[in-house]
Amino acid sequence: MSKFVVVLLVGFAFAKAIQAQTLKSPNGAFEMQFTLDSNGTPQYQLQLNGEPVIKKSSLGFELKNDEKSLKNDFSVVATDRSSFDETWQPVWGEESQIRNHYNEMAVTLKQAGTDRIMVIRFRLFDDGLGFRYEFPQQEFTYFVIKEELTQFAMTGDHTAYWIAGDYDTQEYDYTTSRLSQIGALHNSAISDNASQTPFSPTGVQTALMMKTDDGLYINIHEAALVDYSAMHLNLDEETMVFTSKLTPDVNGDMAYMQAPTTTPWRTIIASKNATDILASRMTYNLNEPLALEDTSWIKPTKYIGVWWEMITGKSSWSYTNDLPAIQLGKTDYSTLEPNDTHGATTAHVKDYIDFAAQHGFDAVLVEGWNQGWEDWFGHSKDYVFDFVTPYPDFDVKGIYEYAKSKDVKMIMHHETSGSTRNYERHLDTAFQFMKKYGYDAVKTGYVGNILPRGEHHYGQWTVNHYQHVLEKAAEYEIMINAHEAVRPTGIARTYPNLIGNESARGTEFQAFGGSKPNHTTILPFTRLIGGPMDYTPGIFEMDISKVNPDNDSHGNFTLANQLGLYVVMYSPLQMAADLPENYNRFLDAFQFIKEVPVDWEVSKYLEAEPGGYITIARKDKNSSSWFVGNSNGTTARTATVDFKFLEKGKKYKATIYADAKDAHYKNNPQAYKITTKNVTHKTKLDVFTAPGGGFGISVVEVE
Numbered sequence: 001m002s003k004f005v006v007v008l009l010v011g012f013a014f015a016k017a018i019q020a021q022t023l024k025s026p027n028g029a030f031e032m033q034f035t036l037d038s039n040g041t042p043q044y045q046l047q048l049n050g051e052p053v054i055k056k057s058s059l060g061f062e063l064k065n066d067e068k069s070l071k072n073d074f075s076v077v078a079t080d081r082s083s084f085d086e087t088w089q090p091v092w093g094e095e096s097q098i099r100n101h102y103n104e105m106a107v108t109l110k111q112a113g114t115d116r117i118m119v120i121r122f123r124l125f126d127d128g129l130g131f132r133y134e135f136p137q138q139e140f141t142y143f144v145i146k147e148e149l150t151q152f153a154m155t156g157d158h159t160a161y162w163i164a165g166d167y168d169t170q171e172y173d174y175t176t177s178r179l180s181q182i183g184a185l186h187n188s189a190i191s192d193n194a195s196q197t198p199f200s201p202t203g204v205q206t207a208l209m210m211k212t213d214d215g216l217y218i219n220i221h222e223a224a225l226v227d228y229s230a231m232h233l234n235l236d237e238e239t240m241v242f243t244s245k246l247t248p249d250v251n252g253d254m255a256y257m258q259a260p261t262t263t264p265w266r267t268i269i270a271s272k273n274a275t276d277i278l279a280s281r282m283t284y285n286l287n288e289p290l291a292l293e294d295t296s297w298i299k300p301t302k303y304i305g306v307w308w309e310m311i312t313g314k315s316s317w318s319y320t321n322d323l324p325a326i327q328l329g330k331t332d333y334s335t336l337e338p339n340d341t342h343g344a345t346t347a348h349v350k351d352y353i354d355f356a357a358q359h360g361f362d363a364v365l366v367e368g369w370n371q372g373w374e375d376w377f378g379h380s381k382d383y384v385f386d387f388v389t390p391y392p393d394f395d396v397k398g399i400y401e402y403a404k405s406k407d408v409k410m411i412m413h414h415e416t417s418g419s420t421r422n423y424e425r426h427l428d429t430a431f432q433f434m435k436k437y438g439y440d441a442v443k444t445g446y447v448g449n450i451l452p453r454g455e456h457h458y459g460q461w462t463v464n465h466y467q468h469v470l471e472k473a474a475e476y477e478i479m480i481n482a483h484e485a486v487r488p489t490g491i492a493r494t495y496p497n498l499i500g501n502e503s504a505r506g507t508e509f510q511a512f513g514g515s516k517p518n519h520t521t522i523l524p525f526t527r528l529i530g531g532p533m534d535y536t537p538g539i540f541e542m543d544i545s546k547v548n549p550d551n552d553s554h555g556n557f558t559l560a561n562q563l564g565l566y567v568v569m570y571s572p573l574q575m576a577a578d579l580p581e582n583y584n585r586f587l588d589a590f591q592f593i594k595e596v597p598v599d600w601e602v603s604k605y606l607e608a609e610p611g612g613y614i615t616i617a618r619k620d621k622n623s624s625s626w627f628v629g630n631s632n633g634t635t636a637r638t639a640t641v642d643f644k645f646l647e648k649g650k651k652y653k654a655t656i657y658a659d660a661k662d663a664h665y666k667n668n669p670q671a672y673k674i675t676t677k678n679v680t681h682k683t684k685l686d687v688f689t690a691p692g693g694g695f696g697i698s699v700v701e702v703e
């Protein structure tokens, strides 16, 4: 049982705001002020240890149909203050206990001439600020947001780790630049995607990571994105002020509102220590508590899959090359000539099940098992898959029984091709089919433009679709791993059956030409702030032409780096993405992937610099073992691991999987060495990391 204390301190009324209202974080380090300017426009500002983090910034909305905007003529009618302190236990996570501790100030505003009521609720934690807009029950019930006008005024020309703002994709490489360079670099930051809609030359996505010249780390994101559109940020390069940019619907409207309602929380995490950004739980804390009564069916999972072979082009999702187009239900596959590249055949899947059983993996994902892949995206096709009809060479029942006999779970795959309408049409039948054949997790996908046409991946309509699928899945006790969906905002606190999301540039891009070598030293500061990523690490063969001679891509990382990612890139769902034959070539290194847990009791963020390096130590939730992981950027470096996190008086054996001295992501990525060493809480260990390198260390208690 979690303990909580709520103290209502003061509630008092102003006829008119005369002076700033101040709120401090529980430890007093953060302070914020709320004010109304002479036009009655709400404003806030934030400081950390007396230094400005966010300068005075305005709040409000523009409404559709020339309705009087919600941005000025406000007066304060009440200010309610309270404190909250509770510790809760996530179903899975980086730690088994999370403290939710904040001071709150809710400012009730009334707009002159309209009598509209808008509450702005601020929660100040020891790691940062969250605030949201609330519209209580009132005469003013229905309204349509034309633009949200939330500002984040920066104190200078910070260094930013950004991807281009886009209503449909986050699958971009990060650019590191001064804020003032975003406009100049914007075009070069955009690469091709099956669905993409950049909207402005200075637009960036959240979670946005920044660093000031004084060494302050600032992260801006949102929490609890429900029934609203995702927020991007637009920079005014003259003033260094970001303004929120919501994702529009087909008509250009940003959100349909009906009071009583709230917006998502806007979040600012800040610290002089980069590791504090990684350790922050504010995003989860701003979400609603668990909505499910029974969570015993939600299980952290390590899996392999019939997947990388399709991503690299070695095999195909499709069954035949006979037809250029498919009409589901009207195409008779039994009369078609099978190609010899189809990956998801019964015999091949059974080989994967054997490999999973042999090496202790929980599950096997199979893509391309169902009819329709010959013609699956790019034509705005509505009825694209039915999610229940297998290809002739995939024996659903036989595979189910075989997997069961080997104690291996199957992971379902539902590619929707962005046709959310079609997915909703089939959802119940598809989930019932899953339950019948023993699947309790599904990887969903949204490649291509969204249907209904004109909607975007990150708009309110589509956000509601992802939420609907998540809640429906919970009814069926099904876990969701959504690819190409909106980036997470801590929703997994409420619905922990959301065990994974892609919503960023994943490992697949290493087979589509490559990603920057320091990519995984940035993702934990950006995409992972809202929740875990199905990054699919574990690629041991970086020369993709060795997998498929027609693909000349090269992965920009070392083998030891891939091991480190199982610790650095926290997820309760981790894939060993490479082909079994590549693991068989490096069984000693594969041992780390086999041993590394996917659920933790405690995490210690040892050192971090966005774009540079990250080293994290985590303790297994189910044993006394620790695992340390590092991902390194483009420059060779030696990390010093201080084992002071180990229990005093105990002895441990560390197995260190590290880059060899001559390792390099470009020309020598498979050079690693494995050493062992007895360690205690007093040990300090230097570990070399190559460009694009990293390491993994398992630390097991010994007598």
Ligand code: NOJ
Pocket: 307, 367, 415, 445, 447, 483, 484, 502, 508
């Ligand atoms: C894109 C996903 O990210 C990838 O993992 C999947 O294999 C393809 N879509 C096909 O669904």
Ligand code: CA
Pocket: 171, 483, 484, 502, 506, 508
């Ligand atoms: Ca993808």
